[in-house]
Amino acid sequence: KAGVTQTPRYLIKTRGQQVTLSCSPISGHRSVSWYQQTPGQGLQFLFEYFSETQRNKGNFPGRFSGRQFSNSRSEMNVSTLELGDSALYLCASSLMPTGTVSGNTIYFGEGSWLTVV
């Protein structure tokens, strides 16, 4: 069974540009969450989607947005990139939304490494 697939794995962008990251969850999983990981802040929750609806959102500026498609694939977009957006962006999938069912395991993808120069 394929795991969570994220593309692209590595990318370099210039300040002010925008970027779109893609995530394909495990087959059958309908919940997709996005996290940002940096050495200084650790793993921080961005947002969660379930059945094409945003269920939850972390404390990030509006430059960070996402969406989910009918096939559960998800994309996140960061506009007007800043140097501080350089990070590993992790996508995670699960059968059900976070916190709704006991034992609902969250599986992470390998991540997309974003460098902003």
Next chain:
Amino acid sequence: QKEVEQNSGPLSVPEGAIASLNCTYSDRGSQSFFWYRQYSGKSPELIMSIYSNGDKEDGRFTAQLNKASQYVSLLIRDSQPSDSATYLCAALGGYNKLIFGAGTRLAVHP
């Protein structure tokens, strides 16, 4: 104050010893707790989850939860060099958000 706190380490233990990793959380409403292992350059991998006070054992791993003290720990018995990684503690807080600690780096030396 961070919502989930961990000692960043590194925690260095000899091969075969018990590694003890600790985590405290601030949200008394948190009911579910998780330990993830993350190798350098890789994604986090769930190794233990715990929901009730007490101990939960799975192979060489034992998770301990004390909700009164808001404390979670992970014990790794018979530590192996392959256990060297960063261990992330996470708590399912209010609004169903998974809150991660900064992680503890464990180094197991032969």
